[in-house]
Amino acid sequence: MIGPDIAGIAQTLGAAADNASPIPQLAAETGLDVDAAYAVQAALLQRRLDRGERLVGLKMGLTSKAKMAQVGVDEVIWGQLTDVMRVPDGGSVDVAAFIHPRVEPEVAFLLDRLPEPGEPVGDFTDAVRAVAPAIELIDSRYANFTFSLPDVIADNTSAAAFVIGPWSPVPNGLDNLGVLLEIDGRVAQVGSTAAILGDPRRALDEGIRLAGRHGVRLRSGWVFLAGAATAAVPLRAGAHVRATVEKLGTVSFRSV
Ligand code: 0L1
Numbered sequence: 001m002i003g004p005d006i007a008g009i010a011q012t013l014g015a016a017a018d019n020a021s022p023i024p025q026l027a028a029e030t031g032l033d034v035d036a037a038y039a040v041q042a043a044l045l046q047r048r049l050d051r052g053e054r055l056v057g058l059k060m061g062l063t064s065k066a067k068m069a070q071v072g073v074d075e076v077i078w079g080q081l082t083d084v085m086r087v088p089d090g091g092s093v094d095v096a097a098f099i100h101p102r103v104e105p106e107v108a109f110l111l112d113r114l115p116e117p118g119e120p121v122g123d124f125t126d127a128v129r130a131v132a133p134a135i136e137l138i139d140s141r142y143a144n145f146t147f148s149l150p151d152v153i154a155d156n157t158s159a160a161a162f163v164i165g166p167w168s169p170v171p172n173g174l175d176n177l178g179v180l181l182e183i184d185g186r187v188a189q190v191g192s193t194a195a196i197l198g199d200p201r202r203a204l205d206e207g208i209r210l211a212g213r214h215g216v217r218l219r220s221g222w223v224f225l226a227g228a229a230t231a232a233v234p235l236r237a238g239a240h241v242r243a244t245v246e247k248l249g250t251v252s253f254r255s256v
């Protein structure tokens with residue numbers, strides 16, 4: 001039996017991102033399952049590497065109940081981050097480059113000495129050199145931000161851009177820190193890092209395990225986005241977006 005056209009699907013999704021032009025969902029029509037969807041994601045990443053981008057990290061998606069409910073998918077997923085997606089703290093983002101961008105407050109880890117494949121993270125402070133508040137900008141390439149599980153995995157879990165705040169040493173306890181997302185100085189979302197799998201440190205174990213299943217090994221020096229602490233909020237032009245994570249500080253950017 002002939003399987004889904006991995007390269008063709010990656011080309012369609014890549015073009016949708018490049019042109020900021022939405023496409024219909026494609027998993028049902030092409031017979032894409034979860035494994036094939038990660039193969040599409042790998043082909044999409046290769047497309048970026050071929051044009052000179054560098055792989056700089058991994059992101060976890062749908063690590064909170066709020067996010068799962070928002071998109072109607074109930075499994076933790078992962079995607080890949082390249083250098084071109086990184087926006088400097090305090091920098092700006094042109095919304096015209098995206099289809100229907102949303103922002104969400106996250107916690108980022110700077111990876112250090114990681115366990116061998118198949119091993120759990122032992123001492124978290126060996127595996128993670130520093131932590132930071134972060135904002136992820138997600139942008140589904142599917143019309144109406146609507147997709148199935150294989151669709152969103154193939155679409156690199158809606159990864160579009162990310163902003164990392166100042167790095168700090170790992171504090172005692174990351175499991176219940178207050179999180180605030182402000183747009184133009186007004187509160188847009190309030191949450192807690194407890195929403196990220198009960199404790200964002202668990203996201204690293206999940207990332208190592210789930211990415212390892214598809215032959216992706218996390219590297220020292222990579223950024224790891226542990227997941228959002230709240231639902232995502234639509235981003236419009238001319239907004240000032242700021243996320244604050246208790247003990248870790250703030251991170252912000254402007255949209256134009
Ligand atoms: O980072 C995320 O949690 C996004 C995962 C994909 C689902 C979505 O686009 O909201």
Ligand code: MG
Nearest residue numbers: 061136227228
């Ligand atoms: Mg996210």
